[in-house]
Amino acid sequence: MELMLLRFVFAAAVMIPVLLRIGLGGLSWKTCCLLGLTAGPGYTAFTYTGLLYAPAAHGSALTAGMLPLFTIALGVWMGVAKVTPIRLVGLCLMLLAVFAFFLDGRDPSRSEAWIGDLLLLGGPMMWSIYTVRVQALKVDAIRATAIVAVFGCLQFLPVYFLFGDSQRLVEAGPFAVLYQGIFHGWIVVVGSLTLFTYAVRSLGSVVTTLATSTVPGITAVAAVFLLSEPLTGASMVGVALDAAGLVCVAVTMARAAKLAERKDQEIAACQDDSVNELVSPEASEQIEIPAASIACSAISD
Secondary structure: OHHHHHHHHHHHHHHHHHHHHHOOOOOOHHHHHHHHHHHHHHHHHHHHHHOOOOOHHHHHHHHOOOHHHHHHHHHHHHOOOOOOHHHHHHHHHHHHHHHHHHHHHOOHHHOOHHHHHHHHHHHHHHHHHHHHHHHHHOOOHHHHHHHHHHHHHHHHHHHHHHHOOOHHHHHHOHHHHHHHHHHHHHHHHHHHHHHHHHHHHHHOHHHHHHHHOOHHHHHHHHHHHHOOOOOOHHHHHHHHHHHHHHHHHHHHHHHHHHHHHHHHHHHHHHHHHHHHHHHOHHHHOOOOOOHHHHHHHHHHO
């Protein structure tokens, strides 16, 4: 809990002036509390607690890897997303990856890993709610980060005062507190959240999603060298299935992006034709609606 406290206090200290300057952007307090909870204490509590039981390879695959699964499922439930055959294959591969990690948790040396896996699934579930709401409300990156930092801190402080142990911060020493606060508060919360949202807006969701497909594999390999965690066969299968599922999802997103771009180009071309017909000398002598306008309406619909 002390690590979560440093995460939110340091992030809020930086983002409070920013939020006071830019405001809530017309968002209600209820919405801000929801965004702060899902991307703040909710996501962090599930993830940090899960990593106490499950290895790092499970953590990367079940947080970054399962995010598209929960986001698409939530989008389908809200009626803002569709499940295509390729996307369905990708989601099934992700579910098989979860099953592989649960099998790995049955290893006698990892008797409690399945508990961590269940907790880790709560992380992307929380984050998917945040993602869908931010996209629906069209909240910009800086405002979204400020809301998560400030409202997340306000929600977590009462919990820490009731169940936290400030003596552990004293025992850790000022250098460790400052180091962990800067890393988890400024770099992870403020930096990562802002840059991720900016990447989606600048590079597109396809490139960003393809980039996240490398996270489970990189983390699994890094955990072997940095944390001395064994990479079992079940973990390797889970990481591979998860990455393959993410690629399938990204392929469908690429096709959807191309179709949307083509549709926008057709609408723009029709609008140009409509303007040319309206400004032409012949159009001023006619009362009929230009045929191009009718075509544009059909394409828009």
